[in-house]
Amino acid sequence: MTTKDLMERLELRPMSTxxxxxxxxxxxSDMVSDVMASARQGDLxxxxxxxxxxxxxxxxxxxxxxxxxxxxEVPQETIDxxxxxxxxxxxxxxxTFALAGKLHDLxxxxx
Amino acid sequence: xxxxxxxxxxxxVRFGLIAxxxxxxxxxxxxxxxxxxxxPLGEEYREDDHFWSRVETAQSFRFDLxxxxxxxxxxxxxxxxxxxxxxxxxxxxxxxxxRALERERTWLVVAFGFLPQALQRPLSERKLAILTDYFxxxxxxxxxxxxxxxxxxxxxxxxxxxxxxxxVGMLSQEPPGExxxxxS
Ligand SMILES: [Zn+2]
Ligand SMILES: [Zn+2]
Ligand SMILES: [Zn+2]
Numbered sequence: 407m408t409t410k411d412l413m414e415r416l417e418l419r420p421m422s423t424x425x426x427x428x429x430x431x432x433x434x435s436d437m438v439s440d441v442m443a444s445a446r447q448g449d450l451x452x453x454x455x456x457x458x459x460x461x462x463x464x465x466x467x468x469x470x471x472x473x474x475x476x477x478x479e480v481p482q483e484t485i486d487x488x489x490x491x492x493x494x495x496x497x498x499x500x501x502t503f504a505l506a507g508k509l510h511d512l513x514x515x516x517x
Numbered sequence: 518x519x520x521x522x523x524x525x526x527x528x529x530v531r532f533g534l535i536a537x538x539x540x541x542x543x544x545x546x547x548x549x550x551x552x553x554x555x556x557p558l559g560e561e562y563r564e565d566d567h568f569w570s571r572v573e574t575a576q577s578f579r580f581d582l583x584x585x586x587x588x589x590x591x592x593x594x595x596x597x598x599x600x601x602x603x604x605x606x607x608x609x610x611x612x613x614x615x616r617a618l619e620r621e622r623t624w625l626v627v628a629f630g631f632l633p634q635a636l637q638r639p640l641s642e643r644k645l646a647i648l649t650d651y652f653x654x655x656x657x658x659x660x661x662x663x664x665x666x667x668x669x670x671x672x673x674x675x676x677x678x679x680x681x682x683x684x685v686g687m688l689s690q691e692p693p694g695e696x697x698x699x700x701s
Contacts, residue, residue: 437576437684438682438683438684439532439576439577439578439682439683440532440578442578442599442682443527443530443532443578443580446655447655447656447657448657458680459601459680459681459682459683459684462624462626462680462682463682465624466599466624466652466663466682467655467656468655468656468657468660491624491661492660492661
């Protein structure tokens, strides 16, 4: 599954500019340190965090995309930084829980 | 001699808080890691000739690396955290390297040691190379790479506005402001 497939199926809105990537699993966390310790390359990172620190962290562990859930507004500086690194930032009004359920139904698991 | 081509994995992960303390008497800055929760900010106390005040804390973690092939453990007890260069100083060697590496799609991160000891004994080149290997081994390097550089390249910590990759101010509902240098 790719970020393109997921965006189409789950109506995830793109915030940054990026090339599509393969999504291999899911990590849910609102802590950068947790993600740095536990995320796997190709994970979709579900979070309500929008601070620009999520971008270098997402880049360091090479997640497939960051999905900002619950309709949280993403600051422009976060979007700009993500575009610079080519990190997909996706947005949904769904809660993390609801989105996780749908990703599970699509066959994605935590890695 | 071992000839293992090491595949690094994180080991012995410890979550806790990084505290930044400053002596308002002499300006010395020190940083340390605590597994304790809730270190209050602003608390002042005296120790020898210093008057320490905690100016910042951040949720963070520490780790060692272990090779999944041969079992060798590399300790990173002297690593305080990783910082993202925000291009805050045009003339900073970190920023100059960052710009050069960006052209070849290599992203730079700065490895910090605990102050003030790390000013005398920063992370060795060997350990920086292991960290670099570790981050590249876990990513798709056809897209981009990571390079870890020492914080001692920063000529003036008191002017650096780099962002630590840890959880500071992340739970605030306020929009993030311009980060003030931590070491000023
Ligand atoms: Zn080995
Ligand atoms: Zn002092
Ligand atoms: Zn800087």
